[in-house]
Amino acid sequence: MADVEFHVDNHVAHVRLNRPQGMNAITGGMDDLLFEAWKTINDDPEIWCAVLSAEGEKAFCIGADVSEGPERKTRMALAGGLTGIGGPLVTLRKPMVAAVQGFCVGGGFELAMCADIIVAAETAQFGLPETRHGIIGECGVVHRAIRQLPHHIAMAMILTGERIDAASAAQYGLVNEVVPYAGLAEAAAAWAAKINKCAPLANQAAKAAVLGRLGYPLEVALMTRFEEIEQYAESDDVRERNAAAAEGRKPVWTGR
Known part of the structure; x- marks a missing residue:
């Protein structure tokens, strides 16, 4: 082993x-x-x-x-x-x-x-x-x-x-x-x-944002645009989120 x-x-x-x-x-x-x-x-x-x-x-x-x-x-x-x-x-x-x-x-x-x-x-x-x-x-x-x-x-x-x-x-x-x-x-x-159970790319974007501005003043963190969050906004999982909401079902995440 x-x-x-x-x-x-x-x-x-x-x-x-x-x-x-x-x-x-x-x-x-x-x-x-x-x-x-x-x-x-x-x-x-x-x-x-x-x-x-x-x-x-x-x-x-x-x-x-x-x-x-x-x-x-x-x-x-x-x-x-x-x-x-x-x-x-x-x-x-x-x-x-x-x-x-x-x-x-x-x-x-x-x-x-x-x-x-x-x-x-x-x-x-x-x-x-x-x-x-x-x-x-x-x-x-x-x-x-x-x-x-x-x-x-x-x-x-x-x-x-x-x-x-x-x-x-x-x-x-x-x-x-x-x-x-x-x-x-x-x-x-x-x-x-x-x-x-959560959207995997949303979790990864959230973690990147939290850790990326952990040592900064709140004002700086609030003013920062995060690449991972912007990439997530264009993902298949965001489209799935919207489709699931429209169809009244739970989303099926793919991490894509």
Whole structure:
């Protein structure tokens, strides 16, 4: 079995970390496989959303496999192609759901925060242990944490290395849903199904607009014209939307 499994089912790409014996720490080889997965998801019009998960109850991912040593070379650093540390920023254009259990720390935490929706098992523990171990570099995880958590919660995690549990993560708005571990895959699949009820190109345009002006003042965002939204306006799905409304039926999306 590959250390990163990938398959597509009913317009959903499933990306699964499969190295539970190493707590799903990301090796250079896994990094390459993840990069290829993100590229395929972005490029394939039949893929409308993605679910990222991990094998084994103990850990979602503990970050980089440090046993490979400081000479370790990766294509896109710890988070397998999404964060851009050490390479060009790669953003997943399709919506992504992360299903998280056990330890989700360091680069693993960063990888989860790249998702648009996070479902956490009750066993999940989120943390940034870098400074506790005397490690800090071009650390994307801290930049994401300070944007996705309340300021003082994120700073406490960064400066102490202490973890928060799934219930606290939900309280702080980091995760969308907390479920028993046995129901994690089902919950993630349910979120993917909700996403895919929507027009896929509309979702992609909305995500592009949100992320494209996330760091800008509201006035700038409101004045911006987005290429993805304008392209969607000329799509088959817009014509299908109008036809379905006129005929009193539910639209059948094609993502075209």
